[in-house]
Amino acid sequence: MNSTLILASASPRRRELLAQAGYLFEVQASSVDESRRSGEDAIRFATRLAREKAQEVFALRQSSADPTLVLGADTVVVCDGEILGKPVDAADATRMLLLLSGRTHHVVTGVAVVAGELLVEVAAEVTQVTVRTLSPQEIADYVVGGEPMDKAGAYAIQGYAARWIPRISGCYFNVVGLPLALVASLLEGVEFRLASQTIPARSLSLG
């Protein structure tokens, strides 16, 4: 990869995953409004936010001399028709964990790669996650421990909640927050489109 890769996310989990998969990148968090529009389903919501995050950071980098690829991502949990983001407080975390207990839910991550105004790739990954039945005491202890607070759906599969999750179906890294195989494939596609163009992406993005 010859372009500079920017991860438009403040999440330490996404940073760790992208580094684990061998990518070299910079981090620049976006400041987009993360509220959901009425009638927007989980996939539309997560992919719109991913695109907005990546486009905002791409716009901030317009002045950069190097060609830039910006990666945005947003993760939500869907259970029993309800879309769960990060809990707002301990009571909200408890409510979410009670909802997930003994059920199978879906984790949806929207991913966007932006390399110019006309070079935007967006996709979503969906993973099915089964949580065993949790006792009220287990939920209370987990919430007091603090792990749920900055996680969509109020749990971290890569944390203490690991022992409560006997099975998933789909991409594991999606559940942590960044579907690595999908990201690799999107980045390869955009790199290929960049390489096969006579006009550099930077010119394209300047319109």
Add this chain to the structure above:
Amino acid sequence: MNSTLILASASPRRRELLAQAGYLFEVQASSVDESRRSGEDAIRFATRLAREKAQEVFALRQSSADPTLVLGADTVVVCDGEILGKPVDAADATRMLLLLSGRTHHVVTGVAVVAGELLVEVAAEVTQVTVRTLSPQEIADYVVGGEPMDKAGAYAIQGYAARWIPRISGCYFNVVGLPLALVASLLEGVEFRLASQTIPARSLSLG
């Protein structure tokens, strides 16, 4: 848990997973012969080794005053009818990765909990893992990097190979080396049996 938990494994991944799930434990590696008996299938092989590892370490702890639970585990990969352990050298790692490329395989971990001669619980977890097609260059670079060498099936899902694995079906932690939900359930079962006995496990094991 009132008993001392011992992990009978030298694997740093198993140690990290068990700590992540919130367990307090000691580590004592076993020295059992890990060769497969003729005609032994993957589940029998992995569960026998898990039990032998745990029983060996339990026997070494006989003199300990505290009641002890010993956890043993063994992981193998099954692809296209072939059982893969750790590669013996770089050529063997390359051969295994060529076999896994573009295919779905199974990861089998045998788990055993030993708390006395009559208190032995054994189980196995099987997870289906899909690997995308790998180029000869990708395989060569990965083998040179050294990650495959001490891993069953010559890859680490929690490492660089993450980007090659778009989906799994089953327990993720099993693929790393220790199925945490299964381990939690076995430990709870053995603790319950210990708690409901009038004779302490230590006396049983000396019987």
